[in-house]
Amino acid sequence: MKFVHRSERTGNDEQLIPLINVIFLMLIFFMLSGRIAPSDPFEIEPPVSTEAPQAQAPEPRQRTLLIGADGARALDGEALDAQRLRERLAAWRQDDPERELRIKADAGLTARQFQETLVLLRGLGIERITLLATPAN
Template identity: 35%
Template sequence: MSLANQSLVQQSLGRRRPKNEDDRILPLINVVFLLLIFFMLAGRLAASDPFRIDPPVSASEGLVTVEDLLVQLGVDGRLALNGEEMGEEALGAAVAGRISDGGPAPVRLKADGTVPATRVVAIMEVLRTAGVKSVQLLTLPAGDG
């Protein structure tokens, strides 16, 4: 190809596509925003509690396992079983029904750290009368400083 033809080809290529630095990054920005929207809609980190609970701090550490039954006790005395609010009598009946269906499973109790110990023991008594053999009290690990 002659030198004149090469310059004509370069000029025609240059006219068809202007050299703009922003044009090269726009597809990347579009992909990032689409991924952000996808993960915002599809992602779910954990089920939220029906009410605010700040568990007490514990120096001992234990393994947290995923079980069927999670009883939550709020600072104002509200109770929930697996995220569903209910009263004490309904809690005992629901736990008894679930234990009879699936066998004896340990129940996790997540109580607010400011709830009096007598109230926590009363809920444990309700669970015992419902047939619960093992209760795990959920706490936060103690800080190092």
Template identity: 30%
Template sequence: MKITRPAPRHHPETIIALIDVVFFLLVFFMLIGRLDATAPFDVTPPVSQSGTDMPAGGLTLSVSADGQLALDGTELSADQIALSVEGALSEQPDLLLRINAHQDAALREVLPLIAAFEAMGARDVVLVVTPPGPVR
């Protein structure tokens, strides 16, 4: 008695359908996924208060487009401004400091001033902004 084996059947190639599904999943997750880095904690940006009146009193520091400094309308060096602000803060600790920077002033000119004022003990530093005007 001779036992014969059945001829092997050729199954249809199902790997092609699997590749299509994987490709569609890849495209789907690329479209819905976030590609930017997110902070590991909640970050809520500050809200500007443009259009409100400026608080009265305090000192106003002006920064020109080329980095020149003036305190309450008098042009001074950075060292002179630091001494003046430090003296004013020692007399009035809750003194309001306004920074009125030209729109073309470099940020590298303004940020060190804010840091220096905070190191001196300033509680409130206000950045003067201009509300957007009508589109021309």
């Protein structure tokens, strides 16, 4: 009696290679197409707006001022004390007076703390201000 010896398959690795290639291509696509923004230096819970949302991307001439519930301030992601904030905004304002400042303030911020910031901005001559808020559902 003669037994036929079947050779065992060397493995299914050959079938996995196209799948791995597709997964790596998808990973590269999402890495290139996704936009990763730096996180804010402290947590902000913006107030809720009652108006219809007007989605617009920030212009290159805009800067963003974050104001925390405790009054902490950050300009474009960098936490600053009052003096350094004043210096940075004055230099920025001097470069181009028509620039717009976006303010992202915490909903728990008191009116007095917010008014202090507005007085600082008025003293520097910054008149174009946009207040960012979360749209109401």
